[in-house]
Amino acid sequence: xxxxxxxxxxxxxxxxxxxxxxxxxxxxxxxxxxxxxxxxxxxxxxxxxxxxxxxxxxxxxxxxxxxxxxxxxxxxxxxxxxxxxxxxxxxxxxxxxxxxxxxxxxxxxxxxxxxxxxxxxxxxxxxxxx
Numbered sequence: 001x002x003x004x005x006x007x008x009x010x011x012x013x014x015x016x017x018x019x020x021x022x023x024x025x026x027x028x029x030x031x032x033x034x035x036x037x038x039x040x041x042x043x044x045x046x047x048x049x050x051x052x053x054x055x056x057x058x059x060x061x062x063x064x065x066x067x068x069x070x071x072x073x074x075x076x077x078x079x080x081x082x083x084x085x086x087x088x089x090x091x092x093x094x095x096x097x098x099x100x101x102x103x104x105x106x107x108x109x110x111x112x113x114x115x116x117x118x119x120x121x122x123x124x125x126x127x128x129x130x
Contacts, residue, residue, distance in 0.1 A: 017059075025050045041078055048083045055085055 014024050029049045033042035056067040071088065073080070087109070 016057075020054065020057075022050065022054070025054075044079065045081060048081060051085075052083050055083075 012024070014021060014028075026046050030042060030046040033045055033049070036042075037045065052068050053063060056065075057063055069088070
């Protein structure tokens with residue numbers, strides 16, 4: 001009970017208006033990260049965490065953390081962590097003749113299948129049902 005009274009007395013309100021106080025957010029993130037990680041790594045991740053949250057933040061709405069994707073990269077070290085502000089496609093090539101690297105290209109992403117699907121005729125459907 002005394003701990004809650006202490007926190008209520010000494011808390012600092014953070015206003016998340018159009019421009020949030022980035023330094024206060026960094027202090028909060030750094031404090032939380034240093035309880036779990038080495039100090040140097042926590043300090044490096046502080047900016048990444050704050051920038052990623054502010055990148056997806058919409059004023060007047062809650063923060064949807066599902067908009068942040070954490071990708072574990074094999075053969076990399078924890079100090080190689082970086083924030084990519086954009087779209088990361090970690091899919092690889094789909095065809096053996098496809099180039100492994102492309103520059104200055106256009107990429108179409110969609111959530112619908114672009115494969116040709118043969119439609120069933122009504123006579124085929126009748127034979128399936130019978």
